[in-house]
Amino acid sequence: MKILLDECLPRRLKPESVYSTSFSRKGITVAIPRTAYHTEQTLIKAIPRLAKSASACRVAVAYCGREAYKFFPETPAERPEDLRIIVDASDRTVRLGLTNPAGVKHLLGLTAQVKTLADLHAKVFIFDQRAALVGSTNMSAASINQYQMGLETWDSKVVRQLLAWFDNELWKKKQAEPVNSETVRRLMRLSPPRDFVPTIPKAKAKLPWKGEAPQPAPVASDFTIAVTKLELNQLLADFKTNECRYRKDGKSCSETARETEERYGRLGRHFHSLWRRRASWRKKDLEQLFEIAYINGRAAQIRKPQFVRQGPRKVARSLGFLLEGPGDPYIRFEKVLAKGSSYKLSGMGKVGIICLMHLWKPKEFALVDEPVDNALKALVNFGRTISLLEGQGFKDRTAAVSQIAKLTGLKTFGRVDHFLDAIGKGHIGPRLRRTHPR
């Protein structure tokens, strides 16, 4: 018995101890299975620690409280881009106050991959194929004020078995249903009144998270339009008949929008063909890439040498991750921007990366810059503040641009871009304000 324990456990069984899992000798790496235990106090530190270095994380936890998102790293670039969460958000658990729909909503801010499975009672976190946490703790503030116990294992055989269980037995189950903002809205109506949910006595452990809570992308019903229908029609009429301030031939903003869209189309095709031959990229290809991303930004050109210096392999790897990687594109976006990230694209700022993402998938990612932002502020109310965080802000704005596209009938993001730019830069709009004083 003693031998078994010595084999399985770190020498000093200490919760949240830092320990190595492998050693190298003569070029051969030997993995040592290690296990440690966690109380409620240490588990909440172990999850972000393991999540930081993982690109995929699978979570199966029965109940989800209002602050469930606080179990994950606050910095978006530190979150796994492929995050799958399954909880019991059935009508019954919501009615009983065990799972809080507001908490589920914030989980949707962390990842679009959230499912619900009635009668789920597991509490498991799996990080890549490397480590897992199995225990008794639900994702709620109440849970970490109870006495909990969990095991952290680095035994690759066990982790692989847990992974297979999650992927094949839980996630694929017919009864496991995807959750979205609509589901959350329906569940909100089932939620018990606040005073029904037992209040938490003085906290023993604290969930670390200081800033804003993550939010799912707003859906149509979250927006209200800040201008009247008459004003919007006036804007669209001006758009078609005015003289665009960007040109000297007297053509309208609408004409400019059409040409902009075509230009982006050409740029997109150029970008895609450049991407296809990435294996043979040289310095001049990187220069072209930078030109594509910053076609309108002369000021940004001063960063071009820094971008080109990185070397084609490094750039291709980071771009491959950004464009074709798994999971949430907005988290991948954060990782390509983040200091110290292995995917960091030096010299390529936020605006350039957004442009490349738009050119890559023009129907999925909007172009957002300052004039567009100002126009959005004038046109729509989000029902909450637009996030100051990079990825969340990009996601919020893309959803808003998509609403404007539907509302104006301008359809494509490329065309809407100049409509918003025209409002932001005052090509259209000022006249409207004079004729319709508010």
Ligand SMILES: [Zn+2]
């Ligand atoms: Zn214009």
